[in-house]
Amino acid sequence: MQAAKRPNPLFKNLQAKIAAIPMIAVTLIVFLGCSIWTVVYSFTKSRALPLEEFVGFYQYERLFKTSRWLISLENIAIYGIFSLILTFVIGFTLAALIDQKIRFENTFRTIILYPFALSFIVTGVVWQWILDPTLGIQHSMQALGWESFQLDLIADRDLVIFALLIAGLWQGTGFAMVLMLAGIRGIDGEIWKASRIDGIPTWKTYLFVVIPMMRGVMVTTLVIIAAGIVKLYDLVVAMTNGGPGIASEVPAKYVYDFMFARANLGQGLAASTIMLTTVLIILIPWIYLEYGNKKQKS
Amino acid sequence: MSVLAYESTPEKATAKKARSVEPSGSRPTRYLDPGRIILYSVLFVAAVYYLLPLYVMVMTSMKGLPEIRMGNIFSPPMEITFQHWVKAWDSACTGLYCEGLKVGFWNSVKITVPSVIMSIAIASVNGYALSHWRFKGSEVFFTILIFGSFIPYQVMLYPLVIITRELGIFGSLSAVVFVHTIFGMPILTLLFRNYFASLPPELLSAARVDGAGFWGIFFKILIPMSVPIFMVAVIMQITGIWNDFLFGTIFAGIKNFPMTVQLNNIVNTTQGVKEYNVNMASTILTGAVPLCIYVLSGKYFVRGIAAGAVKG
Incomplete structure (x- = not known):
């Protein structure tokens, strides 16, 4: 299609260029412009309103002296690592189980995926109720006669992040399962025949043949889930609102609170710049990998 | 530009059928196979975990407050009432206003x-x-x-x-x-x-x-x-x-x-x-x-x- 060269290059595809104006505007103004604005103003003294008074790394120094920010970072790290590992393990296990030509495959898939259709607010509110130490599961189990049953994660400063994790996994593992199942189903049936003829047990085939072949799906899932973890916000607001105390604060919430509730813009912008940097650290190797692959193909 | 294989499920399903026809040693009697019992049990437990919050949500929404304080969150309501749904929709309070959801x-x-x-x-x-x-x-x-x-x-x-x-x-x-x-x-x-x-x-x-x-x-x-x-x-x-x-x-x-x-x-x-x-x-x-x-x-x-x- 591109081969049909026309005389005037400026008017070539004029309609397409006009049609693409919203996209061009959004990429330049929002995705590039706004991000750069945030990075630049994170080096200023801005408080309630943006100011053009540059103070170098002052906001960052303050940020990393604030215990709330450090707790936020620690929380997101713990949540992130556990969430990634468990999402992959649970997601793949469920996908492999569902792949066993089971009956009611659709029913199981529907049940496992439905939480993904719900918002983090709904998820947070429900799990807040289930894990409620005085009236939730703990209370019910004790009332049923299991006196020593303890499940007060949500009220425990050290463990509250795992309460968020339980809720987050409930909401998100179905998504991983669907992607993994698609990956498993995308593998050539010949592979299975071959491994069967060689007498390799099914689980070994999954582990050593199927997973390595699913690299593409795995990497994509990883990037999507990781980018989602960095954004973690709604769930915390709905489930613990950062509590008890500041034990379950996360970076995204720090940004929001300092920008909009505490009128300390500089801190909010510095914190969001750190978030951006983190995402770039995840993203750039991935793009490099993808780009490299494409070069090989062509 | 490869769309994930989910969209081509029909072909894959037939491919899988073809694969299951392959003879592979002594064919186990399918429904008593212990492996499959474990498989279904695990899936069943998983399904219960995923459904539990929905169940608790629905049950709690139909109970009265005294019953909630007394009982356990898994028990079904003694008498089903939808008045809380009506209240949530019509007059629940969000901070200042009480106009419901x-x-x-x-x-x-x-x-x-x-x-x-x-x-x-x-x-x-x-x-x-x-x-x-x-x-x-x-x-x-x-x-x-x-x-x-x-x-x-x-x-x-x-x-x-x-x-x-x-x-x-x-x-x-x-x-x-x-x-x-x-x-x-x-x-x-x-x-x-x-x-x-x-x-x-x-x-x-x-x-x-x-x-x-x-x-x-x-x-x-x-x-x-x-x-x-x-x-x-x-x-x-x-x-x-x-x-x-x-x-x-x-x-x-x-x-x-x-x-x-x-x-x-x-x-x-x-x-x-x-x-x-x-x-x-x-x-x-x-x-x-x-x-x-x-x-x-x-x-x-x-x-x-x-x-x-x-x-x-």
Whole structure:
């Protein structure tokens, strides 16, 4: 299609260029412009309103002296690592189980995926109720006669992040399962025949043949889930609102609170710049990998 | 540009049937096989875990407060009542106002409908331009767009507040629609671009020879051929926008808070007695819309997810 060269290059595809104006505007103004604005103003003294008074790394120094920010970072790290590992393990296990030509495959898939259709607010509110130490599961189990049953994660400063994790996994593992199942189903049936003829047990085939072949799906899932973890916000607001105390604060919430509730813009912008940097650290190797692959193909 | 294999399930299913016909040693009697018993047990336990919150939600919403305080969260209500649902809808308190969730529901409708239409209209044209009318630099914009979808929203929030304020729409429904249209663009553009690119180019060449232009081809040929992908996009956007919390809190303004924000305000107000039954009824009502869409759309919802993992 591109081969049909026309005389005037400026008017070539004029309609397409006009049609693409919203996209061009959004990429330049929002995705590039706004991000750069945030990075630049994170080096200023801005408080309630943006100011053009540059103070170098002052906001960052303050940020990393604030215990709330450090707790936020620690929380997101713990949540992130556990969430990634468990999402992959649970997601793949469920996908492999569902792949066993089971009956009611659709029913199981529907049940496992439905939480993904719900918002983090709904998820947070429900799990807040289930894990409620005085009236939730703990209370019910004790009332049923299991006196020593303890499940007060949500009220425990050290463990509250795992309460968020339980809720987050409930909401998100179905998504991983669907992607993994698609990956498993995308593998050539010949592979299975071959491994069967060689007498390799099914689980070994999954582990050593199927997973390595699913690299593409795995990497994509990883990037999507990781980018989602960095954004973690709604769930915390709905489930613990950062509590008890500041034990379950996360970076995204720090940004929001300092920008909009505490009128300390500089801190909010510095914190969001750190978030951006983190995402770039995840993203750039991935793009490099993808780009490299494409070069090989062509 | 390989779409994940989910969409080619029919062929795969037949391939799998063929594979299961292969003789492989002594065939076990299928239903008494201990392996399969374990398999189904594990799946059953998983299903219980996923269903538990839904069950608890529904049960709690139909119990009276005394029963909630006494009993356990798993027990079914002694007598079923829907009065808490009525209260949640009509008169639950969100901080200052006691007008119930219905306000949030209608706000969410007013946000979701135009956002879905706007974002899909723009993204489908983008996808069309990017797949069949590439111009110099179009791929660069596309790459930035996809890159942008991974940038945390927090990074762009404040500048967007300034932009919407300058446009005079901050704190109104238009601002939320505006923001949803922007942030829906990357994934939807990707979705449409990949779908349109998979259509045979000869079709478009033929139409061009017949004199159809950019818009002619789009409206007369592509759209009628692409109803399924529009369905996928609509479902993706309705659930995504309905479930949004962050943009609703910041851009909508107090009077226009969507349902999720209202739900959070109802549940997490610190004043007064905590009415767990009303809270759970509110939660069900808020989750009901995306849940219904999920159940009714099934296949399309799953395709939307797979589209998220499409490699461009």
